[in-house]
Amino acid sequence: MPGILDKERIVAPPSFNRWLIPPCALATHLCIGQAYALSVFNLPLTRQLGISRSVAGDWTLAELGWIFSIAIVMLGLSAALFGTWVQREGPRKSGFVAAVCWGVGFLVGALGISTHQLWLVYLGYGFIGGIGLGIGYITPVYTLISWFPDRRGMATGMAIMGFGGGALIASPLSDTLMRAFSSPASTGVAQTWVVLGIVYLIFMTGGAFGYRLPAPGWKPEGWTPPVEKEGSLITTHNVTPQQAIRTPQFWFMWWVLCLNVTAGIGVLGQASAMIQEMFRGRVTASAAAGFVGLMSLFNMGGRFSWASLSDKIGRKATYAVFFILGTVLYLLVPATGKIGSVIFFVACFCVIISMYGGGFSTIPAYLSDVFGVKYVSAVHGRILTAWSAAGIFGPVLVNYIRQWQIAHGVPKYQAYNVTMYIMAGLLVIGFFCNLAVKPVSQKHIEAERAPLPEGEPSYAK
Amino acid sequence: MTDVAKTEKDWSHNPAIVAFAWAGVGIPLLWGVLNTLLKALALFR
Numbered sequence: 332m333p334g335i336l337d338k339e340r341i342v343a344p345p346s347f348n349r350w351l352i353p354p355c356a357l358a359t360h361l362c363i364g365q366a367y368a369l370s371v372f373n374l375p376l377t378r379q380l381g382i383s384r385s386v387a388g389d390w391t392l393a394e395l396g397w398i399f400s401i402a403i404v405m406l407g408l409s410a411a412l413f414g415t416w417v418q419r420e421g422p423r424k425s426g427f428v429a430a431v432c433w434g435v436g437f438l439v440g441a442l443g444i445s446t447h448q449l450w451l452v453y454l455g456y457g458f459i460g461g462i463g464l465g466i467g468y469i470t471p472v473y474t475l476i477s478w479f480p481d482r483r484g485m486a487t488g489m490a491i492m493g494f495g496g497g498a499l500i501a502s503p504l505s506d507t508l509m510r511a512f513s514s515p516a517s518t519g520v521a522q523t524w525v526v527l528g529i530v531y532l533i534f535m536t537g538g539a540f541g542y543r544l545p546a547p548g549w550k551p552e553g554w555t556p557p558v559e560k561e562g563s564l565i566t567t568h569n570v571t572p573q574q575a576i577r578t579p580q581f582w583f584m585w586w587v588l589c590l591n592v593t594a595g596i597g598v599l600g601q602a603s604a605m606i607q608e609m610f611r612g613r614v615t616a617s618a619a620a621g622f623v624g625l626m627s628l629f630n631m632g633g634r635f636s637w638a639s640l641s642d643k644i645g646r647k648a649t650y651a652v653f654f655i656l657g658t659v660l661y662l663l664v665p666a667t668g669k670i671g672s673v674i675f676f677v678a679c680f681c682v683i684i685s686m687y688g689g690g691f692s693t694i695p696a697y698l699s700d701v702f703g704v705k706y707v708s709a710v711h712g713r714i715l716t717a718w719s720a721a722g723i724f725g726p727v728l729v730n731y732i733r734q735w736q737i738a739h740g741v742p743k744y745q746a747y748n749v750t751m752y753i754m755a756g757l758l759v760i761g762f763f764c765n766l767a768v769k770p771v772s773q774k775h776i777e778a779e780r781a782p783l784p785e786g787e788p789s790y791a792k
Numbered sequence: 793m794t795d796v797a798k799t800e801k802d803w804s805h806n807p808a809i810v811a812f813a814w815a816g817v818g819i820p821l822l823w824g825v826l827n828t829l830l831k832a833l834a835l836f837r
Contacts, residue, residue, distance in 0.1 A: 500820045541813065620834065627828055
């Protein structure tokens with residue numbers, strides 16, 4: 332008898348309504364997407380001892396910045412390390428483990444905040460929570476692609492949209508909770524983390540227990556799996572994760588993701604300062620915060636819309652659009668500053684950020700096209716190391732180039748121009764990496780008893 | 793071999809279940825989107 336968390340236990344009857352799977356995936360991603368809203372705790376955490384203001388012994392912003400960095404590094408590492416396990420054990424078990432890690436991470440972090448031990452916050456949110464992030468991020472991918480072989484991009488786009496949307500919920504929710512818990516003796520952060528940890532644990536566990544896998548041989552009504560054509564990028568065969576990382580395709584796609592993310596992540600962190608410095612006197616701090624909010628919406632919307640579009644025009648063409656349009660828009664940004672058009676500037680960045688989000692959500696479907704469906708979670712987990720690398724490249728490029736320019740006498744409002752040109756250059760390289768993605772050679776294809784039809788998963792461990 | 797029929801009952805077409813599942817994720821997301829939109833309005837004031 333399979334255990335309650337085993338994948339054999341969650342095989343759905345043929346008539347199962349597949350539209351119940353995306354809410355489960357969203358339940359996972361909306362919770363772990365909180366990571367993007369971690370900065371709302373930065374200032375209160377710098378006055379844990381002084382409460383109303385920072386005093387000697389309080390944590391600095393630089394020290395607190397490591398919490399997010401550790402979590403993102405752990406996301407990449409755990410997705411890469413546990414990808415095969417996630418695929419083998421199924422979405423209920425991995426979703427539940429992610430829920431426990433994410434929830435416990437908050438609780439351990441809250442203990443660290445209340446006892447003022449930063450290492451406990453690093454351990455809780457950064458390390459344990461980071462593992463939850465990685466496992467939770469890749470958990471729904473294989474399940475959704477199995478249920479939606481006809482709309483892979485839309486299905487994974489919906490889940491990964493949740494990761495973008497998580498911050499939109501977590502940010503006002505955290506503000507509300509901190510206000511409710513704050514007192515002359517407390518900033519309310521520790522209590523807020525306890526509540527968030529418990530809420531996320533319950534919500535993610537609910538999602539994990541809702542996952543079902545299609546029965547072997549199941550396919551959507553009226554859908555015929557496409558026949559693999561000679562030279563087509565979409566394969567009906569499978570490449571194991573161990574073989575996948577030995578193919579040039581994997582590394583071209585690694586760079587495609589890394590460069591697309593680098594171009595977006597660098598400006599995402601600097602958006603508020605950038606718009607205020609480029610349009611000095613015309614954009615207030617609260618308007619800049621509105622700009623950041625608008626970018627979050629486009630980041631989220633882009634995840635769904637671009638991935639859905641990729642079902643129609645193909646993944647390679649979608650990334651080609653990201654790189655060509657992204658290059659043009661980055662080259663136009665300095666001109667928007669020159670002509671003083673805030674609207675044009677905002678429009679450029681909203682589209683750029685939508686493509687940043689679209690890059691994340693289209694990659695699982697791209698991987699399943701090129702390497703097959705069977706091991707897509709494991710391969711996806713490995714390619715997410717590109718995100719960790721981009722998390723370092725992007726901000727470093729933007730921050731250091733800006734600093735260097737200002738140190739060499741360039742006015743602040745012009746200090747981002749070179750960065751924009753470099754970002755455009757990165758996207759040109761990305762375009763050629765994407766162009767180089769060709770069908771995988773036969774020698775890398777897994778020797779199969781029989782080719783695995785679209786939408787037909789294997790549950791054999 | 794997995795015995796599908798014994799492991800699952802098909803409750804998935806029950807409209808109440810479907811509405812509950814989508815409302816569970818949709819309402820918080822909508823709340824977050826509306827909050828962000830209100831904040832974003834400051835940009836156009």
